[in-house]
Amino acid sequence: MTLTRxxxxxxxxxxxxxxxxxxxxxGHLRPALDAMHQLGLSQVRFVPCYQPVHxxxxxxxxxxxxxxxxxxxxxxxxxxxxxxxxxxxGPSYTVDTLRQLKTRFNDHGLVLLMGxxxxxxxxxxxxxxxxxxxxxxxxxxxxGEILPETxxxxxxxxxxxxxxxxxxxGQIIEVEVTQLNVSSTRIRALVKKDEPIAFLTPAGxxxxxxxxxxxx
Numbered sequence: 001m002t003l004t005r006x007x008x009x010x011x012x013x014x015x016x017x018x019x020x021x022x023x024x025x026x027g028h029l030r031p032a033l034d035a036m037h038q039l040g041l042s043q044v045r046f047v048p049c050y051q052p053v054h055x056x057x058x059x060x061x062x063x064x065x066x067x068x069x070x071x072x073x074x075x076x077x078x079x080x081x082x083x084x085x086x087x088x089x090g091p092s093y094t095v096d097t098l099r100q101l102k103t104r105f106n107d108h109g110l111v112l113l114m115g116x117x118x119x120x121x122x123x124x125x126x127x128x129x130x131x132x133x134x135x136x137x138x139x140x141x142x143x144g145e146i147l148p149e150t151x152x153x154x155x156x157x158x159x160x161x162x163x164x165x166x167x168x169x170g171q172i173i174e175v176e177v178t179q180l181n182v183s184s185t186r187i188r189a190l191v192k193k194d195e196p197i198a199f200l201t202p203a204g205x206x207x208x209x210x211x212x213x214x215x216x
Contacts, residue, residue: 013109015044022058024072025201027182031140034177045082049092062086071204095127098134109168110135120148136171142179191215
């Protein structure tokens, strides 16, 4: 694996935050904001997947999930909707997405944002080595939480973990974020029972859910 030397770091970094966002909620948005500010990211690009490869298929259509995301992030400077996986269609492999984004943002370093659960399974991801050749990884977790200590991950962290990003790829950094006990599954269940979802997700997202009669 190649590792960009410290003297070759990019002028600015872009956070890449993928998920089904079915629907997006404050449990996605607040950690992304924390990571953007702590890591000095110029922007965070939210990447709704088209066809997840590690989880169930989303209930909301691609276009409606994009519509909800845009409603949620449109007023936040630095938050951007990234449609590349939706437009590409097919299985949503992160390494393919990063390759595509690298060609568009060649003058920026990419930082893949992920939660602790995702990172614990990282070594099972398709071409995880390729991911590290294209981007740094920021593992977002609640304060005081410990990174997974499996033998394989511990070996990876021994090589890659850093307290400050000094390269454009290949490094792993911890980011302590505000983790809210909110999930898309819970929101969908509440909607199905016709119970309120106010203060779990932005008002614009609630409007789309109501207008489109989603999750009922």
